[in-house]
Amino acid sequence: MSLIADETSDIGHHEQLSIFLRYFDETKKCPTEQFLCLKLMISVDAQSIFDKMSDVVQEYGIKWENVVSICFDGASTMSGSTGEVQAKFKEKNNRSFFGHCYGHCLNLVLVDSIGRHNIVTFNFFGNIQLVYNIIEGSCTRHAVLEKIVNLTNTKLKTLKSISTTRWACRSEAISTIKDNYSSILAAIEEISSDINLLTAAEIIEALKNFLVSMRNTEENFTDIYYKTIQMCQNYGVEIPQLKKREVSTKIVRSNNTQHYMCSKEEEMKVSVYYSTLDHMITMTVLSTAFDLNSDMLKTEINLLKHTDNIPKGEKNKCGDWINWLTQSNCGRETIFCNVFKALKTFMVISDRLDSLLTIFIEQELAYNINIDDVIDTFKNFTPVDRRMEL
Helix, strand or coil: CEEEEEEEECCCCCEEEEEEEEEEECCCCEEEEEEEEEEEECCCCHHHHHHHHHHHHHHCCCCHHHCCEEEECCCHHHHCCCCCHHHHHHHHCCCCEEEECHHHHHHHHHHHHHHCCCHHHHHHHHHHHHHHHHHHCCHHHHHHHHHHHHHHCCCCCCCCCCCCCCHHHHHHHHHHHHHCHHHHHHHHHHHHHCCCHHHHHHHHHHHHHHHHHHHHCHHHHHHHHHHHHHHHHHCCCCCCCCCCCCCCCCCCCCHHHCCCCCCHHHHHHHHHHHHHHHHHHCCCCHHHHCCCCHHHHHHHHHHHHCCCCCCCCCCCCHHHHHHHHHHCCCCCCCCCCCCCCCCCCCCCCHHHHHHHHHHHHCHHHHHCCCHHHHHHHHHHHCCCCCCCCC
16 A cells, blocks of 8 residues: 655645555455545654654554555655655665655646746736736625626636646636636626725825824834833843944044944934835835825826727726727826735644545545434434434
8 A cells, every 4th residue: 555645734824734545445446545634733844744644554553564655745855865754654664665746746847837938828827816816815806706796696616826836726716717707807897996096095195104204203213112122021032232333444534424323222223213214205115116196196087087089888898998008108007905815714623624524535435424324323422312302
């Protein structure tokens, strides 16, 4: 038999190690893969992974001499021949054979040959990811898509993000957009109509004013600095000493050509606090990313309203606007809003997660389960009779 394992992080940012068993089924006369369990990993070093898999081997009564092969991805922690998981398995059975997962190999070939070097497919998948970011990046925009799906009486499929390591995820992402294409177009049009550039400009201007007020108020820095000092003292963090600036060797006539920091507080205020705020307030950061002038924007919107050749009507398509923008020399500007991560839940109890995964993955076995046997078994687990007398 062969052990197959792969580790990944779930939506709760926990490392999970999935373990499968591959063996020859005498009844079916063919190799069979069966899901065993999912193990929560606290650490993902070679010893921790091997210990988890060793526990599974003992739990299921598998003999080490029967493990003729092991299959992992190409990560050095798994496939390394010196001190890594593969080497530790061979210490138990030196005749075991390591195989690099063909699924991972195929995915690497597809990503390198198609996903990166072909400009057409690169742009195509970029557009797929852009649609995902726009709609799923906001609960409000996702609600717009759900509303349109309900009005059209169609079934909504959750949009998928493009994965850089799983080619199958790209197929799922394309499939969901294909199945919801008309609803997605309608949702994007409604979302585009709700974008208020003037409001965005006002928010950016308010942010600039707030940063300026932080820069000009001495108490803001003092409050932050002493709270930081207090936190360092509470947690035993050593505060770095004041940096001693080298004295210039040049002969100068004036004593005002060099400035020396008198304290750590002054050093942090001048070198870090003021420097960071100045960098954000000036054209370097905010003005480069959000160079919007409210008065100029109002003027441009008024001019746009009185332009004769713009696409008009409530039913005009996004493509009409794109063609108009492309053909004219007016230029385009894009404003990206903050992305709020959707709230996710994670099932902490590992046994329940294993059971649900087993039912989902091994559906053929699940279909053959006798429900009455399950009820009888559950009944015997508890001393109280749960059956209601009819």
